[in-house]
Amino acid sequence: MPARVSDSFILRTYPFREADLIVSFFTRDHGKMRGVARRARKPKGPFGAGLERLSRVSITYYERENRELVNLSSCELIESPFALQSDYARGLALDYFAEIAEQLLPPHEPNEKFFRLLVAALDYLRAGGETWTAILYVSLWSVRLAGVFPEMRVSRESGEIAEEMFAKPLKALNPRPWTKATASDLRRLLVRAIEQHVERKFLTVPLLEAL
Secondary structure, three states: OOOOEEEEEEEEEEEEOOOEEEEEEOOOOOEEEEEEEEEEOOOOOOOOOOOOOOOOEEEEOOOOOOOEEEEEEEEEEEEOOHHHOHHHHHHHHHHEEEHHHHHHOEEOOOHHHHHHHHHHHHHHHHHOOOHHHHHHHHHHHHHHHOOOOOOOOOOHHHHHHHHHHHHHOOOOOOOOOOOOOOOHHHHHHHHHHHHHHHHHOOOHHHHHHHH
């Protein structure tokens, strides 16, 4: 079968055999997929630093009929998350975004809007945007795009924030003193809705709450 090349985000990797990795990645055109990256754990492997979580890459893979895992042959780094990961809070936010995508997105279902959501959140953080603004924005739009948006029983301030986030792109939001206490009831509602939908608790949420 001919090779496919897709604009993708790396979501997670798992050790496989002695030198290989299982890679979960989210493509713009074919949705979330999993594949085997041969020799990825070797120092001179064909993937370099392109398999770090939330790296945006142009990934080349081969898909065989009746096989759950595709074969990854190479990836070209488009945008690296390394600069953001140097800041602890922003690094946790990236892990949270990747965990949401990994748990919420069904396999092999394209979701262009979710892909653009990740692009917008990373661009916003690279431009110096507030970490908690990005966290709440991604949480809000994730449950909406996944079809699990809960009933909004929150404070007036939180409701106004949600309405603004649905009406404006991330970079156009009104300036406000964002902290983890800002719209905390809305954030807890969204995280709880996500966790109930995937039937597990996120690893990154307690770390974010401890900031």
